[in-house]
Amino acid sequence: MEYPNLFKPLRIGDLELSHRIVMAPLTRLRSSQPGNIPGPINASYYGQRATPGGLLISEASQIAPIGQGYPASPGIHSSEQLAGWRLVTRAVHEEGGFFFIQLWHVGRISHTSFHPEDGLPVAPSAVRPAGETMTASWETVPFETPRPLDRAEIPQLIETYRQAAQHAMVAGADGVEIHGANGYLLDQFLQDRTNLRTDEYGGSIENRARLLLEVVDAASSVWGPGRVGVRLSPFGTFNDMGDSDPVRLFTYVIRQLSARGIGYLHLIEPRSSESSGGAPLDQSAPDAATLFRDSFQGALIGAGGFTGDLAEAAIAAGKADAVAFGRWFISNPDLVERLRQNAPLNPYDRSTFYGGDVRGYTDYPTLAELESMPVGA
Ligand SMILES: Cc1cc2nc3c(=O)[nH]c(=O)nc-3n(C[C@H](O)[C@H](O)[C@H](O)COP(=O)(O)O)c2cc1C
Structure with a gap:
């Protein structure tokens, strides 16, 4: 076998994974409407x-309408959505797989059109992201300036995360991943470019990390910490993010997560700072797995720009315990089998990443299907 390390079993919490190839969370904007x-x-x-x-790991799923940032992204707050997720978890379990649902609140990346009755998007502070966003009707418009969350609203926000974690359990998932990456709400609290608060959720690193850690504790109260994963993107610039001292910030956060005994830490490598992977990899970027490996005692999943070769090397070198693949999993439904055989991969079509129908979604062929196609087809 070309990739022996990728095919070693791995324990995450109390789950026994049979290999180390994880499907990364991938927003595809194809939930059923309305x-x-x-x-x-x-x-x-x-x-x-x-x-x-x-x-x-599921595509990010908003915990409430105010946390939605893109049209047709699935939610995990209504009973119809839970029934829909049950179809998904059943399909994964029928194949013997494990499924974690990624819990999402986009904070300032939202737009009023998703929640007209709630008004402006909410965020730690009234800092408008540079650039443009998408409305509920797929229009591109400039970002709005968010409304800072009142201190008194934070307990309810944490409770909403706890309920979403509970909903994931009702929907038959095997655990939850807290989306703390890519410039969404929890990341906005972590980093000092977006968090200008002066209460106990802003200022010092301990204060900026407080919301994420309280959300992790809330999810752990439902699942136990071993069934909770956390995704972070240290040094990430996507969604106009930045921090004055990312090494100190993320070292603190990761040590705190380690102390809580969460199931896994999911780190996006800074070399793929643009979340959808459209930009070329920045090979001079710091190596998150190397910087933070020693701060986390549990299972570490690396992500961002991995190939089979890079994943095998990262696991062999002890930089990661498993590797999440994003774009290659979009275009290769049988990615695991292809890596097992070191077979060529289907190229992906970026134009069908977001929105649309089965095209570019469920119609990528497996190796077996390719082999049975008539020559010239
Ligand atoms: C179409 C698309 C949707 C994505 N959606 C999410 C998401 O919902 N949650 C998340 O944490 N990351 C998301 N990402 C980032 C991926 O999980 C992954 O980190 C990124 O694609 C880099 O990995 P890759 O080089 O293997 O594609 C998305 C990326 C793409 C391309």
Whole structure:
């Protein structure tokens, strides 16, 4: 086997993974409308990518309407959505896979059109991101200046995360991943470019980390810490992010997560700072897995610009315990089998990443399907 390390079992919390190839969370904007409800096409997409003992992480799923930032992203707050997620978890479990649902609140990346009755998007502070966003009707418009969350609203926000973690359990998931990366709400609290608060949720590193850690504790109260993962993107610049001292900030956060005994830490490598991977990799960027490995005692999942060779090398060198693949999992439903055989990969079509139908979603062929196609087809 070309990649022996990728095919070693791995324990995450009390789950025994049979290999170390994880499906990264991938927003595809194909939930059923109205209501942002996962449906049968989403179930077949995840089912195609599930393998016995393999871990899939869901696309980010908003915990409440105020946390939605893109049209047709699925939610995890209504009973219809939970019924939809049940179809998905069943499809993954039928293949013997494990499924974690990624819990999402986009904070200032939202737009009033997603929640007209709630008004402006909320954030730690009234700092408007540079650039443009998408409305509920798929229009591109400049970002709004968010409304700073009142201190008195924070307990309810944490409770909303706890309920979403509970909903994931009701929907039959195997755990939850807290989305603390890519410039969304929890990352906005962590980094000092977006957090200008003067209460106990802003200022010092301990204060800026408080919300994320309280959310992790809330999710752990439902699942136990071993079934909770956390995704972070140290040095990430996507969504106009930045911090004056990312090494000190993320070392603190990661040590705190380690002390809590969470199931895994999921680190996006700074070399792929643009979340959808559109930009070339920055090979001069710091290596997050190396910088933070010693601060975390549990399982570490690396992500961002990995190939089979890079993943095998990262695991062999002890830089990561597992590797999450994003774009290659979009275009290769049988990515695990292809890496097992070191077979060529289907190229991905960026134009069908977001929105649309089964095209570019559930119609990428497996190796077996390619082999049975007539020559010239
Ligand atoms: C279409 C698309 C959607 C994505 N959606 C999410 C998401 O919902 N949550 C998240 O944490 N990251 C998201 N990402 C980032 C990926 O999980 C991953 O970190 C990134 O694609 C780099 O990995 P890759 O080089 O293997 O593609 C998305 C990336 C792409 C391309």
